[in-house]
Amino acid sequence: MGVRSIKMPDVGEGVAEAEIVEWAVKVGDLVREDQVVAAVMTDKATVEIPSHVAGTVLALGGAVGDVLAVGAELIRIDAPGLPDSVASAEPKSRAEAKPPAAPAARPEPAEPAPAPKAEAAPPRVEPEREAPTAAQPPERQSRAPRLVGEKPLASPAVRLKAREAGVDLRFVRGSGPAGRVTHDDLDAFIARPPETPATGSVRAANHAIETVKVVGMRRRIAHNMAESARRVAHFSYVEETDVTALEELRASLNAHASDARPKLTLLPFLMLAIVKAVADFPQVNAHYDDENDVIQRFGAVHLGVATQTANGLMVPVVRHAETLGLYQCAREMRRVSEAARQGVAARDELAGSTITLTSLGALGGIASTPIVNRPEVAIVGVNKIVVKPVWRDGAFVPRKTMNLSSSFDHRVVDGYDAATFIQRVRELIEAPATLFLEDRNVVACHARECGHPD
């Protein structure tokens, strides 16, 4: 027999390690040549790893969520008729990778992984969302109260008896298989109905706990968020802006929307405002390398746009927003956020932002405290538009207002500067014509030492 080993490939970009995010095979499976066996993720991309031989899977180099060094053994395959490629019997995986012989071993503490089930489970019996084996259906679940909306399981005769007794079977605990309510269960319930809780609720308590392994994107998001919250001295600043004029402008532009000039949301205007404002406040359009105590201030405005995707939060980047007009901003933002949602964003569309814009649209709330997208030092958040009575010239008038909730890294951005920056953004938004004035700072910016973030 020929034992072949597939190593974690060098996926390029100077990546030293990659995380296993999915196994397509398990030990004992037959694999064909070119069949995808695993998906691994690096900082940059998720890559599917095919097998270059046909044979039987002997061992896996780690579990989903494990990080393997480039060159470590990813999978070992018994390929009949081929010479061995594996010199030693031991897979040469990195320390934190689980040895294939002991799949239950815990990864090293640095790698976040779900606690073993015995720890996660509360003392009481609770249903699990895992598929049971055929031989052993989850008897435990049958004892658990059924979930809200789930219909009770009972034979027609039991259902009839319950109706006659005026008992709602949803509240009767079923002792039969799969929680089926038996005649005995019903008789016992009728003889001694359980006391309803003091709250008056007749709903059964739901003890379900779903264990979700934090892997891939989610783990990366968790890591980045925690790192940012730990290192950055956040301070948030909320200011109300009057967007009545901006909304009028937007409505009149949208009334004449065409294919070349599609309907606009508020965000492209904000992008223009941020581009204009940061020209006067280079300290907020910067990266702070806190390990080397270096701040890089950028001439370019690479605007990160926080985007919800199926896999979680991503921040695709509109590059060189300072070169874009209103409709170009809108088009570019739509393009990169769509690419992120579809999972087809190029690497440089997901990295290198210098300042970030975040908006939850209609869900924007009245204020928020966004987390700075480290190593950036500022993030501008948009809250929802509300019509408010505003005192103007001796009378209340209805005005459309919107809060801007922004956070800054207080280590390198002073409160005064941050507030003045946001006031500048507010002025631009409240008098939208100024968004389109000739930029007086272009020359000044180019005169400065400007670098690119990447």
Add this chain to the structure above:
Amino acid sequence: MNELRCKVLVLGGGPAGYVAAIRAGQLGLDTILIEAERLGGTCLNVGCIPSKALIHAADAARGLSEQRALNAIGLFVGKPKLDFAATIGWKDSIVARLTGGVGALLKKAKVRTLLGMAQIVDGKTAIVRADTGESRIQAEHLVIASGSEAAPLPALPFGGDILSSTEALALTEVPQTLAVVGAGYIGLELGMAFAKLGAKVTIVEALPKILPLYDHELTQPVARRLADLGVETLVGARATSFADGSVRVREADGCERAIPAAKVLVAVGRLPRTNGFGLETLDLAMSGPFVRIDDKCATSMRNVWAIGDVTGEPMLAHRAMAQGAMVAEIIAGEKGAFDHKAIPAICFTDPEIVAVGLAPDAAKAAHGEIRIGHFPFRANGRAMTLQDDEGFVRVVARADNHVVLGVHAVGQGVSELSAAFSLALEMGARLEDIALTIHAHPTLSEAFHEASLTALGHPLHI
């Protein structure tokens, strides 16, 4: 005018109404049943029973002409001769026996039956014009069981050679050519039967598939059989007119063509009968074209009940009968509720299709993870001895607790397996319950057992 009083007045003597009346009579309620035409309703007179009689005759005729199958078992017969008038006479005799039986059962339950047209006056009063004269009936409870009738197609109005299923079941000779508009179960059952009796049948369906309510896996064997029988099936096609023995059809690609048809059977569904007997004067809440009911078959008016086809889909006799019995019991003070887990549905096509409970897609949508067990009749000994091993039994269960959510089958004679499927669902059976039940050998029902074993991951005979 004759003045009558009763506790329960049932309008309509079909499966819903006659069962409600019999059960009410059994429970000692003073009951009057009014039927406008013949006892037994659509089901006994122009639906389930006569169509099954015709299908049986057609199968027998077809069996005698399938020389290869006959020769395989050592039988050699000449060309059979069909006297279709005698076939229809035989069918009528079965119908007469059953409808006569219904009359006798009503009498035994001490139900007064009036034949005549009823007119609702208000929620407690109706006037009936019977051959014995006019009567005004006062009742405490009014049960509406007025049934349904074949839906017309504006392009092909019923009359002359354009038939509904009712007229198709009363033909005295097999038409040379028959166009069937609508590939639902009624159109296919009758279309296949006439094809076996010698008609050249063309089926025209506006939707892109036959039996649109069933999944592809279930309808595929029927589609194959249609082709074997020489039935041409046009899907995505619309019949636009009929003249001079030919139906004009616009096909999916926009092409027009003419289909020769001595007769046209229009079977595009059924509509509830809600007009012509004063129902509108009650101004009941409706649900689309149907009378809206709750889980006790109560309408929006107190002590006015509605059962059967007039209350909506599925328009099936067994649902109607269950509703009828339940309403009688509720009126008698029992605590009934229509809380059935599943209403079995059967297409008596060739092969037959049984559907009980949820199909895989619906089960997945409702319960998430599922298991599917599939067992083909080609691995079933009994099917081989019956010379027809087409089809399969499919069991769908929840993945987490193995409770059976649906059972579907397609194959010869699978309609008789439906009892086991329905019982499994009503009892809340798990796959293990079926797997641990001994199923008699050699029977088609073993496929149900094996499908459950397959869902559990350890089938024995495949």
